[in-house]
Amino acid sequence: MLIILLSISMSTLRVRPQRFVPKPVSDPLLSLFHTRSLSPHKHKPINWNTTHKSVQANPLLSLLETCKSMSQLKQIQSQMILTGLISDGFASSRLIAFCALSESRNLDYCNKILYNTQNPNVFSWNVVIRGYSESENPREAVVLYKKMLRNGGSRPDNYTYPLLLKVCANLTLNFTGREVLGHVMRLGLYSDMFVHNAVIHMLVSCRELHAARKVFDEGCVRDLVSWNSLINGYVRSGLACEALRIYQEMELKGFKPDEVTMIGVVSSCAQLEDLRLGRKFHRLIEENGLSLTVPLANSLMDMYMKCENLEAAQALFDNMSKKTIVSWTTMIVGYAKYGFLEIAHRLLYEIPEKNVVPWNAMIGGYVQAKHSKEALALFHEMQASNINPDEITMVGCLCACSQLGALDVGIWIHHYIEKQGLSINVAVGTALVDMYAKCGNITKALKVFWDMPGRNSFTWTAIICGLALNGHAHVAISYFAEMINTGLVPDEITFLGVLSACCHGGLVEDGRNHICGRRQRRHKL
Known part of the structure; x- marks a missing residue:
């Protein structure tokens, strides 16, 4: 049996592996799935041609082929209820498929049909799971899968799990993906080519490369898709x-x-x-x-x-x-990186469709080249062009304010972020801390720092350098000590901030100690 699969059998799911750190239990998706009813899967192919031959010939189902809207579908559904056709599993699955996958899809109505169908078949569950996996809320696909298990009428098959594993891969749901993988094992589906490739894709997407390589090496099936997923x-x-x-x-x-x-x-x-x-x-x-x-x-x-x-x-x-947005953005980023700002700017105006990504690339190019006034001018031009900025735009503009020391503009951008309801994530928060510190308002920088929901090493470096720049040497060193205590690793910029603080505060001995400590840490690494 596969070593990696044995290591994550359902019996071990209750003992969480160290590499998989689950989210708080309050997330309903992370509760263990019910699996007592799952036993090795035995394929029982259904021949729709013989089992539902008379149903397939029903003119009501033919109408579904030309159905264009939900209102038409509801009329067909009404006739199916009146004639009793709705009780046939194949017929109801056709209704469900239209609601889940057509251009006029309505997943809420699709759920109503599914839950009111007596013993819906696995095809019906699968198409709704697929519908949710392709929707704006793919997490609901996992919720629906749990309901499928509790329903007990239909068991998942080799079409169910690639859909679920893809959702886990796209959302990097490590622990949920591990639980789904346990079900794959329990049902004996890990030798299916599509399921096997989906497992590899899920693991590499969740940065579990060692586990993905083990599944790949020890698997009994392998094709070009397997190799591509790994590469x-x-x-x-x-x-x-x-x-x-x-x-x-x-x-x-x-x-x-x-x-x-x-x-x-x-x-x-x-x-x-x-x-x-x-x-x-x-x-x-x-x-x-x-x-x-x-x-x-x-x-x-x-x-x-x-x-x-x-x-x-x-x-x-x-x-x-x-040419796609990626094509245009690649060229703009490249030209801006090597200082050909005029060419990059010209390409920006030639893009046939409006999109925030290339504008962000151009603003970033100006900031990198220390053309901060042009970056802020481009931001105002972006607004005039009715292109909605995002968090990346704000980071670029705040960096421009930091370079210029433009506190008033930085404060305006901070208010703009709050007014537009943009997320003050780690990147935006760090840019705000850096802007306020470099513009001399260290009190506001500290407030933003402690109000942030999360901080990384760059955030700590920004506040340490900011404190040193504003003459708070002892406080900067205390923040450096606290950063080390959190387990974050300082980089060269962090040490420059610490040494700057020691220099301004006349703390020569402290500076020597920090340099020695850094050498010891590097030696251990």
């Missing part, structure tokens, strides 16, 4: 070298790469800024006749930009018949 999972985690090693293994096993594989390896070259290897993969794409899809072209452009080959990136961009 791209390592790339998203910043482990480009390991992703390229897995690609080499894939080649030795005789698997031919496709467009998705190439996105992973080209992105690895971008992370490593390895132009030679990136060009090699570009040639391989052309030699193998692989389709230069938009995502693959975007990856190649990003690679060339990060490797400072702007001409090759521009050539790819010019030859694209269809």
